[in-house]
Amino acid sequence: MKKVVCCMLICMISIFGISSVKAVDLNNQIKFNYKYNRSITNACYWVDSSAAVFTSQINAAAADWAGYSNPLNMTAVSSNYATHMDFYGKADNYWGSDGTIGETLHYLNGGSYISPNNGSWFYADIYLNVGRQYNIQGTTAHEIGHALGLAHWNSNPNSIMAQSNYRIVNTVRPIDNQHLNEIYS
Amino acid sequence: MNKQIISVASILIILGIICTGVVISSNNKDMQDKQGIDDNIMMEIVSEYDSIYDNSNTSELEERSELIIIGTIQSIDGAINYNEKLQEYIMTSTIGKVQVNEIVKANSDISVNDTIDFIRNGGTISVAEYEKSLAPRQVMRQGLNNMTQEEKENSYVKVAYMDDVEIEEGKEYLMYLRYDENIDRYRIIGMQYGLLEYNESTNKVKNNETQSWENIKYNI
Numbered sequence: 001m002k003k004v005v006c007c008m009l010i011c012m013i014s015i016f017g018i019s020s021v022k023a024v025d026l027n028n029q030i031k032f033n034y035k036y037n038r039s040i041t042n043a044c045y046w047v048d049s050s051a052a053v054f055t056s057q058i059n060a061a062a063a064d065w066a067g068y069s070n071p072l073n074m075t076a077v078s079s080n081y082a083t084h085m086d087f088y089g090k091a092d093n094y095w096g097s098d099g100t101i102g103e104t105l106h107y108l109n110g111g112s113y114i115s116p117n118n119g120s121w122f123y124a125d126i127y128l129n130v131g132r133q134y135n136i137q138g139t140t141a142h143e144i145g146h147a148l149g150l151a152h153w154n155s156n157p158n159s160i161m162a163q164s165n166y167r168i169v170n171t172v173r174p175i176d177n178q179h180l181n182e183i184y185s
Numbered sequence: 186m187n188k189q190i191i192s193v194a195s196i197l198i199i200l201g202i203i204c205t206g207v208v209i210s211s212n213n214k215d216m217q218d219k220q221g222i223d224d225n226i227m228m229e230i231v232s233e234y235d236s237i238y239d240n241s242n243t244s245e246l247e248e249r250s251e252l253i254i255i256g257t258i259q260s261i262d263g264a265i266n267y268n269e270k271l272q273e274y275i276m277t278s279t280i281g282k283v284q285v286n287e288i289v290k291a292n293s294d295i296s297v298n299d300t301i302d303f304i305r306n307g308g309t310i311s312v313a314e315y316e317k318s319l320a321p322r323q324v325m326r327q328g329l330n331n332m333t334q335e336e337k338e339n340s341y342v343k344v345a346y347m348d349d350v351e352i353e354e355g356k357e358y359l360m361y362l363r364y365d366e367n368i369d370r371y372r373i374i375g376m377q378y379g380l381l382e383y384n385e386s387t388n389k390v391k392n393n394e395t396q397s398w399e400n401i402k403y404n405i
Contacts, residue, residue, distance in 0.1 A: 026348050027241075048320055080322050088320060093268065094275050096306060096365055096372050099238035105230060111327030113230045125323065132237070139235055146233045165239040 029151035030161070035183050036084065036149065037108075037120035040072045046080040050089035051128055054136050058087055058128075061140035065148070068177035071184050072148070085124050085147050087140075092131030101164060102139040103127040104146035116149065138170030145176065149183045222309055227340040231347050240378040243402070249374060250361040253290035255383050255405060256283040259300055261354045264308030266318045271367055274318035277344040279308035279352055280370065286357065289403045292364075304365065305352055305373040305380070307345040313337035315344075350377045350393050357383045359390050359401065 045062060047055050062074035080086045090103075108114050109122035124147035128140060138160065145161050153161040157168045160176050239245055247253065259282040266277045285299045295301060316329050316337060324330055329337070345351070352358075352373070361379040365372040373380055381390040388405060389398040 046322075048322065050320065080326060086322065086326075088323075091273060093271055093273055093367055096275065096278070096304070096368075098306060098372070098374055098376075099236040099240075100234050101237055102235040104233045107327070111329070113228045115231050116233075123326075134237055142235050143233075151233075163235050164237050 027152050027154045030153045031179055031183055032116035032149050032151050034116055034118070034120045034149065037122055040084065040148065040184060042073055042075065043084040044075050044077045044082070045085040045087065046077055046083045047087045048080075048089070051087040051130065053089065053130055054087070054128055054140065057136040058140050061137050061144055064137075064141050064172045065144055065177075065180070068172065068174070068180075070177055070180050072180065083123060085126055085144065087126050087128060089130035090127045092129055094127075095129070097131075101129040101132055101134050102143045104143045106147070116146070116151075135164060135170055138167075139164065141170070141172055142167075145172075145180075148180055150176065150179055222341050225340050226309065226343050227312060229343040229345075231345050233347050240375045243378070246361050246375045246379060247290065249363065250290060250379075251363040252288075252292040252295060252371065253359070253361050253403075254283075254285050254295075255287035255289070255357060255359055256285050256301075257357045258282075258352060258354050259284050261352065264310045265304075266310055266314055268368055270369070276306050277308045277310045277315065277318075277342070279305050281352075281354070283358075283360070283371075287405050289359070289405070302370045303362065303373055304368055304370040306376075307349055307351070309341050309343045311338055312340045312342055315342040346376055348377055348394075350380060352380060357385060359383050359403075 045058070047058055051058065059076060062076070066072045066074045077083060103126070105125045105127075106114050106116045106121035107123050107125065108119075114121050126140070126143045126147060128136065128143070141160050142164070150161050152163060153159045154163055154166040156162055156175070157166055158173055158175070159167065160169060160172050161167075161179075238249065261279060261281040264277050264279050266275055267273075268275050281303055282300050283303050285295060285297055285301065288295065288297060312329060312332065313334065316324055319327070319329075332340070359381040360373050361375045362371040362373055364370075377393040381393065383390050383401070384398060387398065388401055390401050391397070392399050
C-alpha cells in the first residue's frame with residue numbers, strides 16, 4: 001500500500017513538474033539562446049549603397065547602443081570584409097507592403113544561415129525598408145539589437161526590442177543595455 | 186452490333202486506364218519533385234522582423250483585409266522572388282491557387298467555388314534564383330560564387346519569417362487576403378495569424394501559437 005501511494009505521489013509530482021515547464025514565448029523571449037561567436041569590442045558595420053539614404057540614422061542607432069556602458073564599440077567601415085553587421089535597403093514591395101520595416105538574418109563565417117536560437121553567428125545582414133521610411137533610427141536600433149543577440153520583448157513598450165506596433169520608445173533603454181551586458185559579460 | 190459496342194467500350198476502357206496512369210504518374214512526379222527539393226535544401230533562413238502592423242490583432246487584420254475566406258489550397262505552384270510587373274526582386278514568396286469554400290468578408294469580385302491565385306511571403310527556391318535577389322557583396326559573403334551553376338540549380342533555400350507557418354496543398358484554411366495589384370494575385374497577409382488551418386467537421390481553427398483548436402469567431 002505504501003509503495004502504491006509513493007508511486008502515485010511520484011507520478012503526480014512528475015506530471016505537475018512537466019506541465020509547469022512553459023514553452024518559450026517568442027514574442028517575449030528577450031534574449032536569443034546564442035550570441036556573436038566573437039568579441040564585439042571592435043564591431044564593424046558596413047552600409048550598402050541600397051541603404052545609403054539611411055546612413056545618418058544607422059550611425060545614430062549604432063552610437064546609441066555603443067554609448068552605453070557595455071563591451072560594444074561600433075565602427076563604420078567602407079568594405080564588408082569580416083564585418084559584424086551589413087545594412088541593405090529594400091523597397092516596400094520587396095515584402096509585398098505587408099508592413100515589414102526591418103529584418104535581421106544571422107550567418108556563420110562562410111555565409112551559411114544560422115538561427116540565433118540554434119547557434120552562435122559571425123555576422124548579421126540587416127534589411128531596412130527604404131520605401132516606408134518609418135521611424136528609421138528606432139527600427140535600426142531594434143534590428144541592431146537582434147544582431148547583438150536580443151530577441152523580441154513585446155510586453156515591455158519601454159524597450160527598444162518591442163516591435164514597432166508595441167513600443168513607445170525609439171532609442172536604446174537602460175534595460176536593453178542591461179540585457180546586452182548579461183549576454184556578453 | 187454487339188461486337189461493335191464491345192469494341193468501342195474496350196477502347197474507352199483502355200483509354201481510361203492509360204489516362205489514369207498518366208495522372209498517377211504525374212502526381213508521383215510532383216511528389217518526387219517536392220521530395221527532391223526537400224532533400225536538397227541547402228539553407229533554411231528564418232528572419233526576425235519588425236512590422237508596423239500588429240498581426241496578432243484580429244480586428245486590425247480584418248480591417249486590412251479586402252477578403253476573408255475559408256478556402257482549400259488547390260495547388261502550390263512553387264515560389265518566386267521576382268516581380269515581373271515591377272521588374273524588382275522580392276522576398277521569396279509561395280504562389281498557388283485556392284478554392285473559395287466560404288466567404289467571411291466579401292469582395293465583389295469573388296464568389297464561393299471560385300479559384301483564385303494567391304501569393305504569400307516565404308517559400309523554397311533554387312539557389313540559382315535566390316542568388317539573383319542578393320547584392321553582389323552578399324553573394325560573395327555567402328560563398329555562392331564558389332558553387333557551380335549545376336549545384337545552384339539543384340540546391341534550394343527555404344525562406345520564412347520567425348514563428349510563421351508553412352502553407353500546405355490540400356489543407357483548408359481561414360485566411361485573410363488583400364489584392365496585390367503589383368503582382369495580380371491575392372496576397373495572404375498576417376503571417377501566422379492570417380493563415381489558420383480550419384476543421385470543417387468541428388468548425389474550429391488552429392491557433393498557430395498554442396497549437397490548440399479554437400472555435401471560429403465567424404458565422405460560417
